[in-house]
Structure formats: structure tokens, C-alpha cells
Amino acid sequence: MIIQTKSDIFPSEITPKSVFDNRREFIQKAGFGLIAGAAGLLSNPLKAATVSSGTTEGAGRLIGRANTQAIIKPQSFGAHQKISGYSKTTYGAGEKLTAYEDITTYNNYYEFGTDKDEPAKNSRLFKPYPWTVSIEGEVKKNKTISIEDIYKLAPLEERIYRMRCVEGWSMVIPWIGLPLAQLIKWAEPNSNAKYVEFVSLADKQQMPGQNLQVLDWPYTEGLRMDEAMNPLTIMAVGLYGEQLPNQNGAPMRLVTPWKYGFKGAKAIVKIRFVEKMPVSSWMKAGPNEYGFYANVNPNVEHPRWTQSSEKRIGGGLFAGRIKTQMFNGYTEQVGQMYAGMDLRKNF
Amino acid sequence: MLAFLKNSPSKKQITWIKVIVFLVCLIPLLRLVWLGFADNLTANPIEFIERSTGFWALFILLATISLTPIRLLTGRVWQIQLRRMLGLFMFFYVCLHIITYVWLDFAFDWLDITKDIAKHPRILVGFAAFLLTVPLALTSSNSMMKRLRERWKQLHQMVYIVAILAIVHFWWLVKKDIREPLLYACILMVLFGIRIYYKYMKNHKSINSTQINNL
Numbered sequence: 001m002i003i004q005t006k007s008d009i010f011p012s013e014i015t016p017k018s019v020f021d022n023r024r025e026f027i028q029k030a031g032f033g034l035i036a037g038a039a040g041l042l043s044n045p046l047k048a049a050t051v052s053s054g055t056t057e058g059a060g061r062l063i064g065r066a067n068t069q070a071i072i073k074p075q076s077f078g079a080h081q082k083i084s085g086y087s088k089t090t091y092g093a094g095e096k097l098t099a100y101e102d103i104t105t106y107n108n109y110y111e112f113g114t115d116k117d118e119p120a121k122n123s124r125l126f127k128p129y130p131w132t133v134s135i136e137g138e139v140k141k142n143k144t145i146s147i148e149d150i151y152k153l154a155p156l157e158e159r160i161y162r163m164r165c166v167e168g169w170s171m172v173i174p175w176i177g178l179p180l181a182q183l184i185k186w187a188e189p190n191s192n193a194k195y196v197e198f199v200s201l202a203d204k205q206q207m208p209g210q211n212l213q214v215l216d217w218p219y220t221e222g223l224r225m226d227e228a229m230n231p232l233t234i235m236a237v238g239l240y241g242e243q244l245p246n247q248n249g250a251p252m253r254l255v256t257p258w259k260y261g262f263k264g265a266k267a268i269v270k271i272r273f274v275e276k277m278p279v280s281s282w283m284k285a286g287p288n289e290y291g292f293y294a295n296v297n298p299n300v301e302h303p304r305w306t307q308s309s310e311k312r313i314g315g316g317l318f319a320g321r322i323k324t325q326m327f328n329g330y331t332e333q334v335g336q337m338y339a340g341m342d343l344r345k346n347f
Numbered sequence: 348m349l350a351f352l353k354n355s356p357s358k359k360q361i362t363w364i365k366v367i368v369f370l371v372c373l374i375p376l377l378r379l380v381w382l383g384f385a386d387n388l389t390a391n392p393i394e395f396i397e398r399s400t401g402f403w404a405l406f407i408l409l410a411t412i413s414l415t416p417i418r419l420l421t422g423r424v425w426q427i428q429l430r431r432m433l434g435l436f437m438f439f440y441v442c443l444h445i446i447t448y449v450w451l452d453f454a455f456d457w458l459d460i461t462k463d464i465a466k467h468p469r470i471l472v473g474f475a476a477f478l479l480t481v482p483l484a485l486t487s488s489n490s491m492m493k494r495l496r497e498r499w500k501q502l503h504q505m506v507y508i509v510a511i512l513a514i515v516h517f518w519w520l521v522k523k524d525i526r527e528p529l530l531y532a533c534i535l536m537v538l539f540g541i542r543i544y545y546k547y548m549k550n551h552k553s554i555n556s557t558q559i560n561n562l
Contacts (some may be wrong), residue, residue: 099390106390114524169391214523285523304519306463311452313390317383320454340441 019242027035028047058278062195063088077129083156086176092160095119100240105249106313109266110167110214111200111207112125118209120170123246126206130269131251131324138193145186147251151237152298154182158241159234160256163264164328171313175255178237181229184272184334189225193273198222198254210284215281221254221265222278222292224337232257232333258330271336291347300347301334355425368429372436374522375403376443393451399543400447404440405513407433409534412510416541431487438484469519476512479505510535 075084109119112126132148145153156176162168184196194322202218204210210217227233236255237244244250249266256263262282271277282290289303298308309321338346356364379399382388388395411433414426453460464470483503487489492499514535518528 074509102390110523114521118389169394212524263382301466304467304522306459306467308462309459311391311393317392317451318454321452321456 009163027267059296060147063090070256075148076191077147077243077246079243080243083176083238083243085253086158086238086241088154088158088159092162092323093175095160095162095172096158096314098312103171103173103239104213104245104247108167108261109209109247110220111209111217111247112214112247113209114214119247120245123206126246126250126267128244128246128250131269133268134270135187135254135273137197138190139191139273140188143187147237149253150178150183150235150252152180153186154178156237157234158167159255161255163255163257163327164310164324166260166262166290166302166305166307168307169313170310170322170324170328173236174240176234176241177234177236177255178204179231180235180254181231183235184228187271187273189273192275194225195274195277196223196225196271197274197296198223198268199270199272200265201267201269213291214285216284217281218269219265221263222274223254223256223263224277226337227256227334230334232330232339258296258327258334260296265308270314287342293338293343293346295334295343296324296347297326297343297347298324299326300344355423359429361425365429365432369432372407372433375399393447396447397444397452400440400444401517404437405438405517405531407437407529408506408513408540409439409511410507411437412535412538417537419541419545435484435487438480441477441480456471469516472512472519473516476509477518479509479512483509500557507535507539 096234099251105120106116107119108116110122112119112122129147132144133147133150134142136142156178157322158174158176160168160172160174161210189196198221200219201207223233234255236249236253237250237251239245244253249264249268252268253266254264273303277292280290280292283292295305298323301307308324310324311321312319325331356404368528379396380387411430414430416428418424423453449460453463464474483506486495486499492545495502514528514532517531518525521528
């Protein structure tokens, strides 16, 4: 078991304070972003070239590829920046997307407050760029990577995934990201690495919700190595064609669509490869309510919320509930990882 | 203005106060209707209505319970005349809360509703609180008051149990941020504490006086 002491993570350790506080650079970048963004609006040849024609979800075929680095303009970062050069996939074909408005105003992100509408309001001054992620633990060698380099690590893909919250509601979100497996390949974990731990930013200045000790900050989540390497698992950097809004976990968050939403750690600053199963923030907060796996499972009840059915956000007042599917409907892709496991015990 | 607070209002004034309180108690409902037509009930409108009606039911319940402590503290009694209306408004918002749950949330799927009540202590406690408000509402008329006499008082003290259950129901809803239910629990404890204190003082005084008499 990994016992994390408070001294483990200093914000200064993650992003040098000098860089963080360098307003001039930030303003410069924002200015550059505006110009580049305007240019992007005028001509976006890549997006036009990758129009979706998918029909079946299946294994999530890639349709239209745009990995010729030469023609991708340098990404600029900031609120509402369009992401240039991502390819569409067949994931989520036929699903009705949840409205952008709903996805960005109804968030569980306790770093910015415990009410659903608070993250959108309280994250306005959050600065997701520049950003550095450190790679630690059972790896060939500790290293860091900037968010710019993560964008270039692998071709970005749009993945339309269902998201099921443990509270009994769900959305369909067009994420943009890269397979976590690509990032792990770059991180070069050694053979002792059995689990991956994700650590979110701890910074009371930028995240006012952290002044309240509702969870053991920083927010921590984890995956088993095979779960992390599963093709379904992505590091999302955007949604609806734009860079992630702050309230959705900018600049980078985990997305595991067959697990309850709280597994998706946001604003990740540290990825640590470990031998023993990490203890997540929610496991510490309620060990009998939140397990390590947190797989969507209509057959395992939660003490507070019905898990056999869910409300799809955007359905209006009279839509009723829909049946929750095993592994949120992704059994084909992830079921084999849990063969022989008692999912009642390993909830 | 101060004179109005000092003296008991006249019969006519009481009527006006009642009309105003009645209209004020309708505001939470009108707000929901307004937000509904403006398509402004957040991304999860059903949850919003459940939360809102639940909150106002609890708020009005605490307001109802506060009337007697106000009498004990200030010696004024006229506000007791608002008790029935406030109590019935509490029941009104409880009913809206239940209707939202049964209709909008669960679309009258009685099997799912039964399972939800049986499997989740939070829902069970809320359901129990609702069941206890029904006899209170049914016996709120003057004729029932006369018929039940002393037992009416005992029956209506059950409102404290309803309040405790309602706050527990709220407490178990929040995942980790317990500030709001904690606040209501504190308010209830203060209100209940005032009643206990006065009851104790009264007994104390009467014991003292009997002792003096015996001397």
C-alpha cells in the first residue's frame, strides 16, 4: 500500500514556480493563441479531410488519419482553442451527443467546489498552460513531459464515449485524446510496474475547493497496468473539437468509459508506476462505497444510488431512465480483463 | 415598525400577514415553473427539482418548528397562528418532492421504486419521514384538534422526528461535503434545545415553589 504524505507533492515540484508565475509569458502565449486561433478558424484543411463515415462501434476503427506532422500547425493553448489535426473514429457511432453546454456546466470536480455548477464558475482563473507532467516510480528513468509534447506523442483521435457517473446519471462525450498506452510506451515502465497512479494538481491558490478537506488532496486515482494499456483508455486533452475546458480537467485528464466517472482524474501532474495497488482519494474517503476497480456494474448496488438504471443528461423532464449496461456497454473491449474475478468483492 | 414588533398585531394585521406568508411560500414553486419555462433547470432538471422541493420542505419545516421557541424566548404568541399554514406548506413541498421522485425520476416504475427504497437507507429514511407527515397533515384541522385533544399535541410532536429523519436523508445524500446538512442539524438542535431548556426551567421552578410552600 502506498501511503502518501502531504510532502509528496509540491506544486512547485511539478511546474517550476518561476514558469507558473511568469505572467508575461502567459499573456504572450494567450496572444499567440488568439492569432493562431483566428487563423485556424479561417482555414482548417485537416478537419475537412477527416469527415466521419462510421457506422458501427465495434473495435473503434480509425477513419481518416492525419498524422503527417508537417502540415499540422503548432497548437496554441487557451480557452476555446480549436484542436487542429485530430482524426475521427467509429467509437460511439449512432450515440446522441450530450450538449456542450451540459458537459461544461454540470461537473463533479471537487477541487473547484462540491456543487455541480461550481467548477465552471470557480475554474475561470485556473491556468492549464504551461503544464508539465512528471513520470515517476518503476520506470527506466524519471522524466517530465510538457503538454505540448503530449499533443505530439501520438496522433490525436476523437472518441465518443458514454460516461456513467456513480450518482446515477450519464452523458455521451466527444473526447479528443491519445491512447494512454502511447504515453506509457514513451514513459518506459520497468517490469515491476503493475499499477499506474495518477495524481492531480494540488494548489489551493488556483483550486479554491481544496481549502475544504472533503477529500485527501491531491486527488489520486489508479489503474491496473492492463487497464491502463487497454485501447479504450485515453488521456483526453479536448472535447467537442476544442481544448479541454478547465472545468472538465484541463489540460489533460484520464478517461476510462467502462468505469464510473470518478476514475477520470483531472489536471494530471504526475503519473507514477507502482508495484502495489494504489489507494485512490475516493477509496480513502469511503472504503465501503468506492473500490479500486469502480467498473460500471448494474448488478452491484451502491449504498446511496441505484446502479441498475441511469438518467441520461439532456433527456428532459419526461425521458425516464435507461438500463445501465455491464461495463457501461464496453464488455466486448474490456470484459476479458476481469475473467474469473469476483466483481462483487472487487467493486 | 418597532411598535408593530412589540405589540401583538390586530386581527386585520394577522390576516394580512397570513396572506403575505402564503404568497411567499409559493415563491419556490413559481421559481421552478419560471425556470422550467426558461429551460434553465440545469443539465439535470429532475435532480434540480428534487433538490429544490426537498430543500424548501425542510426549510419550511424548520420555520414551523421555530414558532414555539420564539414564543418561549419572547413571550409573544401571535406567530403561532401561522403554524398550520406553514406545516401544510411543508407537506405541500414534500408532496411535490415525492411526485418528482415517483413520476419524473422513476416514471412510476414501482418495482424499481420499491428496490430503491429497500436497498438505500437514504431513501428509506426519507420515505419514513414522508409517511409520518401524512397523519400530521390529516389531523391539522380544528375539528381534528378538538377531537384528539391532548393526544393531538403528542401526535404533532412527531414533527421533531420528521425533522431528524429529513436531515439524515439529506446528510446521506451528500458524498463528502456535509456543511449544509450540518447547518440544519445545528438549527434543529438549537430549536429543540430551547424547548428542553424551558421545560426543565419550568419544572425546576415549580419544584422550587413547592419546596417553598412546604416550608
